[in-house]
Amino acid sequence: MRRNIGLIGVGAIGNFLLKEINRDKAHGIKIESVLVRDRRKYESLQSEFNVTLYTELNEFLCSNIDIVVEAANVEAVKTILPKAIKEKDTIIISIGALADEYFRQHVLHLANIHQHTIYLPSGAIGGLDLLQNAQTLGTVKEVSLTTRKPANSLVDHAIMDEVVVFEGKAADAIKQFPKNINVSIVLSLAGIGIDKTKVTIIADPHVDKNNHQVEIKGDFGSATFSIKNNSLPDNPKTSYLAAMSILGTLKRINGNVKIG
Template identity: 65%
Template sequence: MNIGLIGAGAIANFLLEELNGDEKEDLCIRSIFVRNKEKYRPLESKYDVTLFTDLQSFLQSEMDIVVEAANVEAAKTLLPAVIKKKDAVLISIGALADAELLAEVTELAMRHGHTLHLPSGAIGGLDLLQNANIGSVSSVSLTTRKPAGSLIAEDIDEAKVVFEGNAADAIKQFPKNINVSIILSLAGIGAERTKVKIVADPHTDKNIHQVEMTGDFGEAVFTITNNPFPDNPKTSYLAAMSILGTLKRMNRKVRVGG
C-alpha cells in the first residue's frame, strides 16, 4: 500500500523511519505534502519520497491512502478535499470537534466511497466504549495529567488543574494536547457530555490518562501512563504507534477486537 503523508514533523519522521526503512513491510510512504519544500528537501533523498506543495498534485500522485500528520488547523483546511479523492487516516482528531466539519467529512466520505480512519491515539478502551454504547452509556470522563511545561508557560511547584469542563471546550483551549478527548467523544456520548479535566504537573515526565465510564454494561476505569514522544513532549509515544498500528492492520484478514 502506497501512502501519502501530510506534514513532516516528529510523527511523520517516525512513520518514514518505520515504514520506508523496513523492506519487509508492504507499506511505503511515496509522497509528502508540505508548506515549505526547501525546508524538507533532504527527506526526498533520505526516504525516496516526492515532496509537494500543491494539494491536487499531491492527491494525484502514486498513493492509496493519505495520512494526516500535521495539526488541527491543517486538518480542518485539507480534510474535505482529501476525503473526496482518497481514504485517509486522521491524526489531528481534535479537528472533528467542529460538528459542521464532522458532518461535511462524513457526507463526503459516503458520497465518494472513501473511508476515514481514526486511530485510538494515546488511549485504549475504545472498543469497550463503542460496544457499550450499543446499549446506554450514562457517563464518560477523562482526567489527563501531563508535564507542566507541555501545557502552560508559567513555572509552578505543585500540580495545577488548568482545565475542567467538556471535551468540546477542552480541544479549543488545548488543540495540541487533548485529541484523546475527541476520540473518546466520537466513540461514546459526544463532546458536550464527555467530561474532561487537564492537570499540569511539574513532578511528572509522563502523559497520564484516566478514563472512567458507566452504563448499562457496568463500570470501567482504566489508566494509561504514556512516555512522551522523544522529539515532541506534547505528544504521547503511543499516539505515534497507534497510527502505525492502524496502517499495519488494514490488510489483515484476521482482526482482533472491535
C-alpha cells in the same frame, strides 16, 4: 496487496512513520508521496526515504497513493480533509478538528457520498474498542477523562502543587487547550459525544509524563483505563503511543485478521 501512502506532515510523527515504514520496509505498506510547503527544505527526504515530494494538493492526491495520512495539525485537517476524502481513504491524527460540529458533519457527508473512509487512530489513549462496543445499544451513561500533564506544558509560571486548569465537557476542553487534549475528542466520538464527555485537566509539577485515566459506566458495567505515555525518543513533546497508533492503524487496515 501493498498499500501506497501519501503523507501530510513531516514533523516528529511524520519522520517516525518514514523511518518505521520506508527505512525498515514495513510489510505491505510504503510511503510514496509527501506533501510539504517548502520543497527545498525537505529535499533530502527524497533520497533518504525514496519518496516523491509535492507542494500542490491536487498533484499529491493524483499521485500513486491509496490512502492519505495526516500527521500535521488541526489547521491542515480543516484545509485538506474535505478535498482528500473525496479522492482517498484518510487517516487523521489531529482529531481536534472534528470538535467543530459543522466541519465534522460536512466531511462525514463527503465520505459517504464518495464512499471513502476516515480512520481515527486511538492516539495517546486506549479502551476505545470497549467503549464503542458498550455504546452499541446506546446504554453508556458516563464517560470521563482525567489528564495529568507536566505543569510547564499547561501553565507558563512555576507552581509548587498540582492545579486543576480545566473541568468541564470535552467540547470546551478542546477550545481552551487545542494542542493538549485531542484525546478527549476521539474518546467523545467513540462514546457519548463531546457535550456529555467529562474532562479534567491537571497541571502537575511532580510528573514528567502525560497520564490519562478514562472511566466508563453503563449497562455493561464499568471500566477504568490508566495510561502513562512515554514521549518519542526524538521529540519529548510528542507521545510515542500517538505515533505508534497511526502505524498500528495502517497495519490493521492492510491485514487479513481484524481484532476487536
